[in-house]
Amino acid sequence: MSEQTTTGRAPRARRSDGLRTREAILEHAARLATVEGIEGLSLARLADDVGMSKSGLFAHFGSKEELQLATVETAGRIFDEVVVAPAQAAPDGLARLTALTDGFLQHVEDGVFPGGCFFASVVAELGAHPGPVRDSALVVLANWEGLLVQALERARTAGEISSDADVHQLAFEIGGSLLLANVQFVVMAAPLPLERARRAITSRLDSVRTP
Amino acid sequence: MSEQTTTGRAPRARRSDGLRTREAILEHAARLATVEGIEGLSLARLADDVGMSKSGLFAHFGSKEELQLATVETAGRIFDEVVVAPAQAAPDGLARLTALTDGFLQHVEDGVFPGGCFFASVVAELGAHPGPVRDSALVVLANWEGLLVQALERARTAGEISSDADVHQLAFEIGGSLLLANVQFVVMAAPLPLERARRAITSRLDSVRTP
Numbered sequence: 001m002s003e004q005t006t007t008g009r010a011p012r013a014r015r016s017d018g019l020r021t022r023e024a025i026l027e028h029a030a031r032l033a034t035v036e037g038i039e040g041l042s043l044a045r046l047a048d049d050v051g052m053s054k055s056g057l058f059a060h061f062g063s064k065e066e067l068q069l070a071t072v073e074t075a076g077r078i079f080d081e082v083v084v085a086p087a088q089a090a091p092d093g094l095a096r097l098t099a100l101t102d103g104f105l106q107h108v109e110d111g112v113f114p115g116g117c118f119f120a121s122v123v124a125e126l127g128a129h130p131g132p133v134r135d136s137a138l139v140v141l142a143n144w145e146g147l148l149v150q151a152l153e154r155a156r157t158a159g160e161i162s163s164d165a166d167v168h169q170l171a172f173e174i175g176g177s178l179l180l181a182n183v184q185f186v187v188m189a190a191p192l193p194l195e196r197a198r199r200a201i202t203s204r205l206d207s208v209r210t211p
Numbered sequence: 212m213s214e215q216t217t218t219g220r221a222p223r224a225r226r227s228d229g230l231r232t233r234e235a236i237l238e239h240a241a242r243l244a245t246v247e248g249i250e251g252l253s254l255a256r257l258a259d260d261v262g263m264s265k266s267g268l269f270a271h272f273g274s275k276e277e278l279q280l281a282t283v284e285t286a287g288r289i290f291d292e293v294v295v296a297p298a299q300a301a302p303d304g305l306a307r308l309t310a311l312t313d314g315f316l317q318h319v320e321d322g323v324f325p326g327g328c329f330f331a332s333v334v335a336e337l338g339a340h341p342g343p344v345r346d347s348a349l350v351v352l353a354n355w356e357g358l359l360v361q362a363l364e365r366a367r368t369a370g371e372i373s374s375d376a377d378v379h380q381l382a383f384e385i386g387g388s389l390l391l392a393n394v395q396f397v398v399m400a401a402p403l404p405l406e407r408a409r410r411a412i413t414s415r416l417d418s419v420r421t422p
Contacts, residue, residue: 037248043237115339120394124335127397128246128326138398172407176387183331183390186338187349196383207418 003090022060026074034115037125038068038133065133070137075118079140082107084147094205096132096162097151101174101201105194108182116186119142119144121178145171165208174201231360233271236261237285240278244286245326248336249344283347286329290351293318295358301313305371305416310317312385312412316405319393327397331390345356356382374418387410 028050032043043064047054061067099107105119108116115121119141126134152167181197240262244252255276272278295315298310319327330352339343350397363378382397392408 037250037336039251098294121335123394123398125248127394134398137400141354158282161380169407169410172404173384173388173411176391176408176411177384177395179391180383180387183334185336187334187345193383196380197387199380200384200387 006082016050023074024056025052026070027078029071030075030078030118031113031198033068033071034113034118034121038071038122039125041068041071043067068133069136072118072122072133075113076140078112079107079118079144082112084144087147093151093155093158094119094209097148097155097174097205098201100147100151101178102198104178105181105197108185109191109194116182120182145175148174159210161205161208162210170204170208173204177201228350233281234285236263236268236271237281238289240282241257241286241329241351242324244282245277245324245329245332249282249333250336252279252282254278267315269384279344280347283329283333283344283351285352286324289323290318293323294299297354298358304362304366304369308359308366308385308416311358311362312389313409314394316408319396320402325366327393328390336372357385359385370421372416372419373421381419383414388412 005118024048026112029041029046031047032049041064043057043061045052047057050057057067061112077190083100083103087096087103090096104117113121114165119137122137123134123141126137134170148171149167150167152161152170154165156165156167177197177200181193184193185191238249238367240252240257242259243257247256248389252275254268254272255265258268261268268278272281294311294314298307298314299309315328318324321394324332334345334352337348352401359382361377363372363376363381366372367374367376367378388411389410392404395404396402
């Protein structure tokens, strides 16, 4: 940003620049957190990466915890845009469920976050550290699990799957395959674990599908 | 340890004390790494925790990487003692497989490591950081996966499960449930995810069991 941002000219453009800068910093922070950890996000490191002074960055976020909370929020927005929202185009029920799980595996394969799923990463890191940052990531994970359960409930109501299918148990098993595929893909950078997760989900759903 | 350890007396006892001290430090380091991260293991923090000087600890390990590698080795020994070795008492095949997975879930529930499975924790943290520490943890995970596959192969050879069962795919699905149970247990500190993993593994094995 230029010196002009401290003058009185073009206030709307300036505010928009400021918002864009803030979002660009947070998108970088979200990607970085999946590699270095969200506790590894320091204002100094981030300032260096985005070419701002530490005091300039401090003016944006105030504290490390505010930066972390804003990073979780941005990661949630990205996850929503890339995975959740596109799946809403699929009809509710098994088609929606498959759109959600395929979208999840695709965002891992595409390296939307270089260290894999942002929320898996934060919860693995902060699992034993209760606090607002962990809790904000857990809210996103609970919403995600809720989407899977909801699509399965709809599939059950619509008679796509057996009326006695345990939708919470199914969502757990699907979630387990997604999580392991995510971890293994980051390490191997090869599609085999993603393929295994797709096969696991298909065969598990086939086992409860009505004839 | 007393000043006596710098004199010439009782060398065998001294060496044994030294080994015990080293193991005690590493066991503490392994537990701590599941909460603070293995990158969060600093000689300074550890020295403080075990009541030694940083220079005394440095004499034991030389560098942070040597400390991390020794910590992974100690965690592997603990995992072997608590989970792997006891399962060898079960007959090879499905009984051995169940002993391994039950042992894994029990070590999570018992809080052998307060942040859950040591190796899941290290790989989540260092997944995108190739290097000797990550690789030493991956060797333990590969051995673990090998044990699951081997027990399933034996079950297939013995006719306990269908001759066309895909043992690598089964091991992946079982591993996914174990991993998600581990992560959720650390967050919730309640047995539900462990119960879900047991149910998932039982129903998946039932689906390939011969009549």
